[in-house]
Amino acid sequence: MSSTAKKKGFGATIWDYLTTVDHKKIAVLYLIAGTLFFVIGGIEAMLIRIQLAEPNNDFVSAGLFNEIITMHGTTMIFLAAMPLLFAFMNAAVPLQIGARDVAFPFLNSLGFWLFLFGGLFLNLSWFLGGAPDAGWTSYASLSLASPTHGIDFYALGLQISGAGTLIAGINFLVTIINMRAPGMTYMRMPLFTWTTFVASALILFAFPPLTVGLFFMIFDRMFDANFFDHLNGGNTIIWEHLFWIFGHPEVYILVLPAFGLFSEIFATFSRKRLFGYSSMVFATILIGFLGFMVWAHHMFTVGLGPTANAIFAVATMAIAVPTGMKVFNWLLTIWGGNIKVTTPMLYGLGFIPSFVAGGVTGVMQASAPLDYQLHDSYFIVAHFHYVIVGGIVLALFAAAHYYWPLMFNQMLNETLGKITFVFFFVGFHCTFFIQHFLGLMGMPRRVFTYQGDQGWDLFNYISTIGAFLMAIGVILLVVNVIITAIKGEPAGRDPWKDGRTLEWAIPQPVPYYNFKQTPLVRGLDTFWIEKMEGNKEGMTYAEPISDIHMPNNSFIPFMISFGLFVAAFGALYHQDADKAWSLPVLIAGLAITFLSMIVRSLKDDLGYHIHKEELMNEKGGKK
Amino acid sequence: MSHDVTHTRTQQEYEYDRKRANLGMRNQVTVFALMIFLTFIAFASVQAGMSAYLVAPLILLFAAVQVALQLYYFMHWSEKGHGMAQFFMYSAAFIAFTMILAFITIIWW
Numbered sequence: 103m104s105s106t107a108k109k110k111g112f113g114a115t116i117w118d119y120l121t122t123v124d125h126k127k128i129a130v131l132y133l134i135a136g137t138l139f140f141v142i143g144g145i146e147a148m149l150i151r152i153q154l155a156e157p158n159n160d161f162v163s164a165g166l167f168n169e170i171i172t173m174h175g176t177t178m179i180f181l182a183a184m185p186l187l188f189a190f191m192n193a194a195v196p197l198q199i200g201a202r203d204v205a206f207p208f209l210n211s212l213g214f215w216l217f218l219f220g221g222l223f224l225n226l227s228w229f230l231g232g233a234p235d236a237g238w239t240s241y242a243s244l245s246l247a248s249p250t251h252g253i254d255f256y257a258l259g260l261q262i263s264g265a266g267t268l269i270a271g272i273n274f275l276v277t278i279i280n281m282r283a284p285g286m287t288y289m290r291m292p293l294f295t296w297t298t299f300v301a302s303a304l305i306l307f308a309f310p311p312l313t314v315g316l317f318f319m320i321f322d323r324m325f326d327a328n329f330f331d332h333l334n335g336g337n338t339i340i341w342e343h344l345f346w347i348f349g350h351p352e353v354y355i356l357v358l359p360a361f362g363l364f365s366e367i368f369a370t371f372s373r374k375r376l377f378g379y380s381s382m383v384f385a386t387i388l389i390g391f392l393g394f395m396v397w398a399h400h401m402f403t404v405g406l407g408p409t410a411n412a413i414f415a416v417a418t419m420a421i422a423v424p425t426g427m428k429v430f431n432w433l434l435t436i437w438g439g440n441i442k443v444t445t446p447m448l449y450g451l452g453f454i455p456s457f458v459a460g461g462v463t464g465v466m467q468a469s470a471p472l473d474y475q476l477h478d479s480y481f482i483v484a485h486f487h488y489v490i491v492g493g494i495v496l497a498l499f500a501a502a503h504y505y506w507p508l509m510f511n512q513m514l515n516e517t518l519g520k521i522t523f524v525f526f527f528v529g530f531h532c533t534f535f536i537q538h539f540l541g542l543m544g545m546p547r548r549v550f551t552y553q554g555d556q557g558w559d560l561f562n563y564i565s566t567i568g569a570f571l572m573a574i575g576v577i578l579l580v581v582n583v584i585i586t587a588i589k590g591e592p593a594g595r596d597p598w599k600d601g602r603t604l605e606w607a608i609p610q611p612v613p614y615y616n617f618k619q620t621p622l623v624r625g626l627d628t629f630w631i632e633k634m635e636g637n638k639e640g641m642t643y644a645e646p647i648s649d650i651h652m653p654n655n656s657f658i659p660f661m662i663s664f665g666l667f668v669a670a671f672g673a674l675y676h677q678d679a680d681k682a683w684s685l686p687v688l689i690a691g692l693a694i695t696f697l698s699m700i701v702r703s704l705k706d707d708l709g710y711h712i713h714k715e716e717l718m719n720e721k722g723g724k725k
Numbered sequence: 726m727s728h729d730v731t732h733t734r735t736q737q738e739y740e741y742d743r744k745r746a747n748l749g750m751r752n753q754v755t756v757f758a759l760m761i762f763l764t765f766i767a768f769a770s771v772q773a774g775m776s777a778y779l780v781a782p783l784i785l786l787f788a789a790v791q792v793a794l795q796l797y798y799f800m801h802w803s804e805k806g807h808g809m810a811q812f813f814m815y816s817a818a819f820i821a822f823t824m825i826l827a828f829i830t831i832i833w834w
């Protein structure tokens with residue numbers, strides 16, 4: 103039965119990953135797919151910056167430019183940032199809370215495949231008549247008028263991958279509520295687990311409005327419904343509300359786990375307990391709640407009226423308070439700590455000023471009268487890149503270095519990591535800092551070119567140079583990964599030597615059942631407590647060695663998602679009069695999905711047990 | 726998890742469980758009867774041809790009561806260990822409420 107440590111052929115490995123329900127392998131899948139989309143989105147970004155490097159450039163046409171910016175934004179938010187965060191959540195959270203897996207391993211795999219097929223569907227639009235071109239926000243009056251199938255790819259693709267995200271979110275909620283090891287009370291959970299928890303709750307509440315909005319959009323475009331068409335009694339503003347009711351919480355879905363990652367990193371490399379742990383938890387929850395009360399700050403210029411604008415302006419500014427609490431807590435964690443400037447820590451040190459800069463411009467925009475000036479200018483572009491790149495992407499890179507030994511039992515090269523940081527960080531500020539001024543000088547966002555001699559030429563050129571520096575940084579990171587993989591030196595347990603939480607207490611490579619015996623948690627920073635008391639094993643156990651129940655692998659999640667992928671093509675082309683094959687394709691796709699679901703429901707799959715004797719013999723558990 | 730641990734209940738434990746189960750059953754039946762009764766009044770008030778201004782709020786009120794009964798009795802919120810579910814449902818209701826409020830006041834004013 104034991105499937106550890108056997109060398110497998112290439113085909114068998116692929117099949118293993120296609121059918122896996124193990125959170126550690128799903129983490130790897132998310133990492134690979136997320137990186138792929140991150141690179142695609144990055145190439146699109148480079149094309150944008152090349153086009154804008156000089157005035158009156160004709161590197162790409164206006165129409166193509168619109169497709170590129172739309173796909174850049176959509177890919178980066180939905181297909182790169184979220185999956186990459188899910189990668190680290192899957193890799194670390196079950197281990198941090200002392201669980202053998204997530205609550206629903208089957209659904210975990212389903213969530214991943216839905217996301218991947220949705221993302222592929224969206225990106226295939228490039229080859230099938232044109233990508234969506236109405237911006238990542240896809241405002242209805244613009245997107246309803248778009249002549250190609252691009253917007254349909256957007257709506258259907260996001261619908262599929264959104265279902266995957268929703269499933270993943272619910273899975274983490276249930277996991278964190280129900281699967282914590284004995285002694286792991288809520289107030290002993292590591293901060294990455296806490297932020298994952300709150301972000302998952304935001305997913306649960308924020309994705310349904312997006313689903314509704316996308317369905318309205320699909321109905322309007324495919325079945326001539328009139329939800330957003332004011333000529334027929336609809337209202338185009340409804341889309342904007344639905345989108346931003348989802349959209350603002352979405353930015354917190356992304357940034358909260360990033361906060362969590364940095365909280366772990368700061369505590370680890372300052373070798374100090376996180377300062378103000380309970381206020382951190384409180385701030386996380388508060389940000390989660392307030393995140394739902396501010397969506398209309400994206401719509402100040404729509405004409406909601408002074409009362410609504412004032413309410414949403416104040417609510418938005420209020421978010422700065424819990425965010426500020428977090429920043430001060432991080433600073434005070436570092437303060438007086440025994441600091442070790444490793445690569446993840448370096449990213450953390452770069453993150454604080456960058457994110458604060460983004461937050462400050464956010465509060466500026468929150469002042470409605472000023473936003474009339476800033477709205478839809480490059481100032482906005484600078485703001486959200488400061489929070490997204492300066493917050494989330496820096497966290498992702500930091501986490502890649504920090505959790506690489508946990509996921510692959512290898513250490514990324516530290517020196518190269520620091521060089522990567524320098525290129526990326528300098529490039530990032532060079533690209534976006536100057537865009538604040540472009541915005542203030544009046545350059546609108548989402549324009550494909552501009553006239554020369556308005557004082558924008560030099561700044562745009564500098565911005566493009568910065569983008570190339572960032573690209574070099576990303577390439578260096580990839581090189582680092584390749585070098586490390588070739589060297590293949592095992593990192594062993596607790597490779598940073600300063601691990602505080604349970605995930606570092608497990609022997610490396612992590613056994614497929616995670617914990618031979620469920621650990622007993624005796625306080626915040628469990629592993630640290632055990633280490634300080636001289637416990638060589640790193641864990642106190644809550645139970646004797648006994649049989650472990652494990653789920654079986656399954657190919658069904660792949661098939662369910664694949665069916666929807668096929669069906670989406672049928673639905674998309676069904677509007678064209680000359681494509682009679684579309685209906686059979688739609689039906690066939692749905693049939694695949696439903697048959698797979700029926701098989702899943704009717705066939706009992708009870709998993710298997712790893713027996714006690716087998717566990718005793720295995721070296722993985724104790725060394 | 727270990728499955729080989731068997732637990733034998735003492736006589737007292739057995740009786741205690743029985744008593745609780747009985748009580749639970751009685752609650753469920755009572756609430757069920759109450760809900761049928763509310764539904765009956767709702768139908769009857771329409772049938773009796775009362776003013777729509779009376780019937781509509783009445784039915785909405787009964788609906789709210791029934792939702793609460795459903796959640797607290799049939800979905801066991803009144804028992805221990807359902808705090809999380811309650812917290813999430815109330816949060817969702819609160820968020821949905823702010824959205825509806827916003828739609829009513831600033832979109833459809």
Ligand code: HEM
Nearest residue numbers: 353357399400418422461464465467468477478486489490
């Ligand atoms: C103190 C915190 C923040 C405040 C007060 C704030 C405020 C704002 C405001 C008022 C806008 C609208 C500007 C306009 O379109 O005219 C905006 C745009 C934006 N913000 Fe923030 N923000 C904050 C943090 C964040 C964070 C953490 C993220 C992402 C992680 C983020 C992402 C965005 C995005 C993506 C947009 C642009 C939307 C678009 O027009 O396409 N913001 N922000």
Ligand SMILES: [Cu+2]
Nearest residue numbers: 350397399400
């Ligand atoms: Cu916002």
